[in-house]
Amino acid sequence: MDVGYTELAIGSILISNVVLAKFLGLCPFFGVSRRTSDAVGMGLAVVFVMSIASAATALIYRHLLLPTTPEHTNLLGALGLPVPEGGYVLILKTISYILVIAVLVQFVEMVLRKTVPALYRALGIYLPLITTNCAVMGVALLNTEAWRDPANGLPVHLATFNGFCGGVGFLVAMLLMSGIRERLTELPVPKAFKDLPIAFISGGLMALAFMGFANLFGIAV
Amino acid sequence: MGLLRDFTDKPIKHNPVFVLVLGLCPTLAVTTSLKNGVAMAAAATAVLVCANVLISLVRRFIPNQIRIACYIVIIAGFVTMVEIVMKAVAPAAINQALGIFIPLIVVNCIILGRAEAFASRHGPASSLMDGLGIGVGFLLALVAISLVREVLGAGTLWGYRLTPIRMGDVTLVPEVEPVAVLGMAPGAFIVIGLLFALFHWIGNRRREAARAAAVPAVPQVARDFPKKAAGEASVSAEGA
Numbered sequence: 001m002d003v004g005y006t007e008l009a010i011g012s013i014l015i016s017n018v019v020l021a022k023f024l025g026l027c028p029f030f031g032v033s034r035r036t037s038d039a040v041g042m043g044l045a046v047v048f049v050m051s052i053a054s055a056a057t058a059l060i061y062r063h064l065l066l067p068t069t070p071e072h073t074n075l076l077g078a079l080g081l082p083v084p085e086g087g088y089v090l091i092l093k094t095i096s097y098i099l100v101i102a103v104l105v106q107f108v109e110m111v112l113r114k115t116v117p118a119l120y121r122a123l124g125i126y127l128p129l130i131t132t133n134c135a136v137m138g139v140a141l142l143n144t145e146a147w148r149d150p151a152n153g154l155p156v157h158l159a160t161f162n163g164f165c166g167g168v169g170f171l172v173a174m175l176l177m178s179g180i181r182e183r184l185t186e187l188p189v190p191k192a193f194k195d196l197p198i199a200f201i202s203g204g205l206m207a208l209a210f211m212g213f214a215n216l217f218g219i220a221v
Numbered sequence: 222m223g224l225l226r227d228f229t230d231k232p233i234k235h236n237p238v239f240v241l242v243l244g245l246c247p248t249l250a251v252t253t254s255l256k257n258g259v260a261m262a263a264a265a266t267a268v269l270v271c272a273n274v275l276i277s278l279v280r281r282f283i284p285n286q287i288r289i290a291c292y293i294v295i296i297a298g299f300v301t302m303v304e305i306v307m308k309a310v311a312p313a314a315i316n317q318a319l320g321i322f323i324p325l326i327v328v329n330c331i332i333l334g335r336a337e338a339f340a341s342r343h344g345p346a347s348s349l350m351d352g353l354g355i356g357v358g359f360l361l362a363l364v365a366i367s368l369v370r371e372v373l374g375a376g377t378l379w380g381y382r383l384t385p386i387r388m389g390d391v392t393l394v395p396e397v398e399p400v401a402v403l404g405m406a407p408g409a410f411i412v413i414g415l416l417f418a419l420f421h422w423i424g425n426r427r428r429e430a431a432r433a434a435a436v437p438a439v440p441q442v443a444r445d446f447p448k449k450a451a452g453e454a455s456v457s458a459e460g461a
Contacts, residue, residue, distance in 0.1 A: 023250035192422035200414030208407040
């Protein structure tokens with residue numbers, strides 16, 4: 001299962017964009033994309049949280065949820081605690097992921113407020129929204145259990161990188177969408193199509209355009 | 222009476238997808254076929270009803286500051302149960318199609334939204350009815366979208382081919398090539414956008430009809446009359 005950085009980057013930013021191909025994070029994609037400044041703030045906050053959350057969940061997946069194999073050790077097993085056959089993947093995955101993401105978001109918020117107040121002022125209001133942003137949880141799941149090789153998931157460094165790229169893909173989609181929507185407010189859109197319906201149709205046309213990236217450089221995702 | 226209202230209000234007037242605009246990710250992702258849509262709605266409704274009832278039972282014991290975290294843990298517990306049941310009961314093809322969207326029910330804003338807006342303020346019986354009502358609304362929305370996408374995008378209905386229609390040896394309707402793009406990602410956005418526009422249009426028309434019915438016709442004309450006369454007078458004055 002050798003995957004390179006380039007393959008992951010092109011794969012998750014262009015070919016299977018988190019929003020436009022995988023349908024993750026649609027609520028902020030339509031909810032926070034009315035102004036470009038909001039969209040960029042939200043996008044950057046997602047890049048940040050998604051990278052950290054991918055690293056954390058990949059670590060948890062390999063060292064707490066999966067059973068011990070030659071490639072990775074289960075820490076609970078190493079401490080002599082019982083690990084069922086197949087590990088804890090089925091029972092504890094969802095709960096542990098969502099808790100870790102929720103705690104991480106809180107933690108990032110506190111750290112930012114203390115250390116980088118300027119960044120906190122820019123991203124702060126978007127951070128609480130990210131806990132229930134399915135893109136973060138979705139990419140964490142795609143990196144681990146839903147990866148091509150679910151018995152191992154992506155290695156931690158690649159998972160972190162893939163989380164970062166997923167976040168960049170989200171940022172790109174948000175930026176494009178907010179640009180379109182700022183223009184749309186000035187156009188004579190039919191009354192029934194005002195706001196959300198036309199935004200959905202624009203999203204559909206963007207998704208259609210992004211389908212053109214399929215098989216770019218022979219990369220299959 | 223009140224309980225029934227808790228249920229009947231929800232599917233149309235508070236439809237989670239088309240009115241509240243919540244839970245968009247599964248709505249777009251899994252509606253490639255009717256079967257997937259129904260399975261997704263069933264899974265989400267099961268979690269919603271259970272979480273609503275449990276949260277409303279324990280709502281007095283949860284400290285206000287950490288309530289969201291508690292809700293998330295309760296929801297995650299039920300999602301795990303539903304996940305395990307789905308793996309055992311549902312056909313492999315459906316599990317394959319729903320994929321990560323079953324565990325992602327945990328971050329579905331419909332469920333957390335109902336917990337915060339309804340279950341934390343009402344009794345368990347009302348919360349049960351609310352969960353069922355919202356669940357039926359979610360089902361209706363998914364059925365509407367997946368019906369369009371499956372029939373037009375794949376040319377099938379509940380997995381059965383619609384065309385060609387034959388009667389004995391005579392072909393009544395030849396095989397129709399489906400619009401494959403509706404089954405893919407762009408189709409999801411476009412179909413839901415058009416359905417949204419349709420509901421806005423119906424809503425606008427009803428509101429206009431209600432306004433027209435509410436305003437009595439004759440006095441309105443009478444009230445307009447002096448203004449109109451004044452306007453005509455000024456126009457003719459300009460003309461002169």
